[in-house]
Amino acid sequence: MSLDAFLLSILVDPQDKGPLWYFADEEMLYNPRSRRRYAVRDGIPVLLLAEAVEVDDAEAARLTARLSSAVVTGTGPEEPAQPGETCDR
Amino acid sequence: MSVAVAGPAPLRTIFKAYDVRGLVPDELDERGSFAIGAGFARFARAAEAARRIVVAHDMRISGADLAAAFAAGAESERTEVVFIGLASTDLLYYASGVLGAPGAMLTASHNPPEYNGMKFCLAGARPVGEETGLGEVLRGAEVTLAGLRGGIPAPRAQRDGRDWFGEFADHVRSFVDISSLVPLRVVADTANGMGGLVVPAVFAGLPFHLDLLYGELDGTFPHHPANPLEPENLKDLRARILATGADVGLAFDGDADRAFLVDELGEPLSGSTTTAIVAQVMLADHPGETVLHNVICSKAVPEVIAECGGVAVRTRVGHSFIKARMAETGAVFAGEHSGHYYFRDNFGADSGIIAAVIVLEALCRAKVPLSQLRRPFERYSDSGELNSRVGDTSAVIDAVARHYASHGGAVDRLDGLTVDFGDWWFNLRSSNTEPFLRLNVEAADARSCAARVDEVRRLVRQADGAG
Numbered sequence: 001m002s003l004d005a006f007l008l009s010i011l012v013d014p015q016d017k018g019p020l021w022y023f024a025d026e027e028m029l030y031n032p033r034s035r036r037r038y039a040v041r042d043g044i045p046v047l048l049l050a051e052a053v054e055v056d057d058a059e060a061a062r063l064t065a066r067l068s069s070a071v072v073t074g075t076g077p078e079e080p081a082q083p084g085e086t087c088d089r
Numbered sequence: 090m091s092v093a094v095a096g097p098a099p100l101r102t103i104f105k106a107y108d109v110r111g112l113v114p115d116e117l118d119e120r121g122s123f124a125i126g127a128g129f130a131r132f133a134r135a136a137e138a139a140r141r142i143v144v145a146h147d148m149r150i151s152g153a154d155l156a157a158a159f160a161a162g163a164e165s166e167r168t169e170v171v172f173i174g175l176a177s178t179d180l181l182y183y184a185s186g187v188l189g190a191p192g193a194m195l196t197a198s199h200n201p202p203e204y205n206g207m208k209f210c211l212a213g214a215r216p217v218g219e220e221t222g223l224g225e226v227l228r229g230a231e232v233t234l235a236g237l238r239g240g241i242p243a244p245r246a247q248r249d250g251r252d253w254f255g256e257f258a259d260h261v262r263s264f265v266d267i268s269s270l271v272p273l274r275v276v277a278d279t280a281n282g283m284g285g286l287v288v289p290a291v292f293a294g295l296p297f298h299l300d301l302l303y304g305e306l307d308g309t310f311p312h313h314p315a316n317p318l319e320p321e322n323l324k325d326l327r328a329r330i331l332a333t334g335a336d337v338g339l340a341f342d343g344d345a346d347r348a349f350l351v352d353e354l355g356e357p358l359s360g361s362t363t364t365a366i367v368a369q370v371m372l373a374d375h376p377g378e379t380v381l382h383n384v385i386c387s388k389a390v391p392e393v394i395a396e397c398g399g400v401a402v403r404t405r406v407g408h409s410f411i412k413a414r415m416a417e418t419g420a421v422f423a424g425e426h427s428g429h430y431y432f433r434d435n436f437g438a439d440s441g442i443i444a445a446v447i448v449l450e451a452l453c454r455a456k457v458p459l460s461q462l463r464r465p466f467e468r469y470s471d472s473g474e475l476n477s478r479v480g481d482t483s484a485v486i487d488a489v490a491r492h493y494a495s496h497g498g499a500v501d502r503l504d505g506l507t508v509d510f511g512d513w514w515f516n517l518r519s520s521n522t523e524p525f526l527r528l529n530v531e532a533a534d535a536r537s538c539a540a541r542v543d544e545v546r547r548l549v550r551q552a553d554g555a556g
Contacts, residue, residue: 003095011095019096019235029095032236067092067232 003040014047021063035060094231100125103206104227107218107408110197110206113151117205119158120234123241126162126193128229129209132222133191134168137212141169143184144246145176146195147283147344148306151205156195159207160244162233163193170246173253175306177283177345179440180257182214186436187256189213196344199316202309208344214436218409258290264434264443265450267295273336273449276300278326280315281307284341284348284442291442297449302329315343318428320357327355337452337459339445347428348441350448352459361387364424365394365466367447371422372397381414381423381431383407384504384516385529389468390424405504406518412437426529470538472530477546479553482519482526488552489517489545513541517549 002024003011013020013031020029020038029038029045036052038045055063100121103111109125111117126144133139142163146156152175160170173184178194185192189212197204209217209226217223275297279285285304292299302325303312313322317340330338330351338351350358358366361382368380368390379400382390391401404414404423411423415437423431430444431437448459455462479485486506494500498508505518505527513532520527528545532538 008093008095009098012097017097019094019098019231021232021235022093022095024093033238064236067236 003043003045007045011045011047014049021067023063023066030055030063032060032064092232094228094235096235098231100227100230100234104223105219107216107223108198108206108208110200110204112203113155113205117155119154120237120241121230122155122158122195122207123162123165124230124234124237125207125226126159126164127166127233128162128226128231129159129191129193129207130163130166130168131229132217132225133211134166135225136222137191139168139191139212141171141188141190143171143173143181143188143190143192144195145173145181145184145192147177147308148175148281148285149195149197149205149308149343150202152195152308155205157244158241159193159195160246161242164245165233165242170244171249172244172246174248175283175286176253177287177442178208179346179435179438179442180253180283180287181208182210182436182438182440183257183260184253185210185212185214186438191217194344198344198346199314199318199342201314210438214438216409216412221409254286254290257287258294260435261291261440261443261446262294264432265295265446269450269454270296271453272296272298273453274298274300274333275337275339275449276302276326276329276333276335277304277339277341278302278317278323278329279304279341279345280313280317280322280343281305281310282315282341282343282345284345287345287442288339288341291446295446295449300329300333300335302326310343315341317342317347317349323349323351323357326351331355337449341441342428346439346441348445349428350445350459352463354460356460358459358463359387359467359471360424360426360428361390361471362463362466363428363444363448364426364430365390366451366462367424367430367444368394368399368422369397369466370447370451372399375421379418379420381411381418381420383411383425384507385426385474386424387426387467387469387471387531388514389466392468393466403503408439469531469533470535472528472538472542475528475530475542475546476520476525477528477549478524479526479549480524481553482524485526485549485552486517486519488555489548492548513537515541515545517545 027040146152181194192210194208197206277288281303326338340349380394381402381404383406394401421433429439431439490506493508501507507516515530518527530542
């Protein structure tokens with residue numbers, strides 16, 4: 001069960017309040033700055049520092065490497081500008 | 090397998106339909122630029138296995154630092170950077186075409202000094218817009234930004250030693266027959282933008298007398314904003330033309346990809362008139378070929394194209410639509426009312442200075458002042474673009490379409506609504522970002538044009554009130 005776009009847009013790391021990487025297939029959220037991972041259980045992100053897992057160098061490298069090959073998805077621009085506009089270019 | 094970014098999305102608001110534009114440093118700083126550089130490199134590698142990109146920046150105060158950060162971001166993705174340094178946007182497109190490499194231009198076009206941003210292209214100057222990869226660049230940038238800790242590195246790339254300005258100037262001059270040129274007196278107002286480097290480089294090999302106004306590069310735009318679409322910004326150029334008796338004036342925007350012409354009486358030419366003049370020249374050299382014009386261009390444009398034996402193809406407004414249609418139709422040239430002119434022999438990319446030198450050549454050959462040369466191309470009276478605020482733009486457009494369909498107008502929906510009655514026509518388009526409708530009307534003369542503007546606006550108000 002994947003987290004929906006709205007939920008993703010409001011989630012932040014509980015400690016540094018920064019963004020997280022969401023690996024849907026591994027059911028987890030990851031903070032690449034603090035190298036902490038948080039589980040997503042039954043579609044509910046468990047954003048508790050006490051339950052976070054600090055990853056080692058090899059795991060951090062694996063997750064970073066995944067980004068280079070993965071398709072990065074997201075909600076995209078919320079209000080796309082008019083595709084036809086050129087006057088303000 | 091997919092990865093998403095959760096949480097704050099500070100870069101999202103600065104990604105527009107075709108480019109990136111934001112306030113420095115609040116919306117766009119060096120960390121953001123680094124992240125976008127990484128996102129673009131990742132996108133370019135996925136799209137066309139690119140291992141090398143070309144990067145340039147304009148004269149904005151933040152330009153050099155943001156460009157360096159962008160280059161470092163691309164290098165962090167193991168992508169080689171050809172770093173041109175200062176350039177105009179059309180020069181960057183040219184470099185992308187020549188190198189066969191994706192490109193990024195750090196510029197905010199004509200926006201105020203506090204802004205900066207980026208325009209992107211794939212190899213061969215192919216467009217990158219909202220529907221052709223900009224979203225992927227953004228998502229890649231968000232991922233990188235989320236992972237940034239501490240400071241960002243300096244780029245490895247040094248400024249490229251190649252004489253890009255000299256090469257680009259040769260390329261621009263290749264569009265004209267220099268032996269046909271006479272020593273016209275030309276005033277160019279480059280508004281302290283990149284035209285200050287490009288225009289003298291191009292004119293150095295031409296027999297014109299160049300009078301350069303505000304040629305020094307200055308990202309604070311001390312004299313006037315670098316937006317020639319605003320008549321206020323043409324005041325100094327017009328005054329200089331009249332004071333010196335110059336033959337023609339050229340006005341460029343900040344990144345010098347758009348050029349506007351002003352005649353010897355100080356009267357600016359519309360984008361439609363310039364499109365028609367360039368179309369005539371291009372068709373003389375390329376008989377029977379296709380020329381594109383957008384739906385807002387004057388009816389005089391397709392008329393001139395047909396009279397010159399060319400095939401006129403109407404397109405939606407906008408950079409990526411035009412470039413896509415150029416590739417499909419093999420068109421030799423395309424023009425937009427907004428001052429963008431695209432050339433097949435320029436990798437299909439737009440360049441204001443190429444259009445400008447083509448009109449100058451036409452002027453030399455015609456041996457008449459520009460105020461006369463323009464006349465046969467100006468056949469109708471137009472309203473210019475008029476914006477009105479309404480509740481539901483598409484409901485209003487539909488109601489107006491229904492009204493005119495029952496009154497015998499030829500209705501088409503290529504871009505918004507166009508209704509043609511033969512002796513007058515209008516186009517009504519919506520803006521997705523704001524509840525605005527944009528109206529353009531063209532009629533036989535100024536009086537009937539004003540009357541038709543009133544008529545369409547009344548219908549818009551009625552439809553809006555009924556909604």
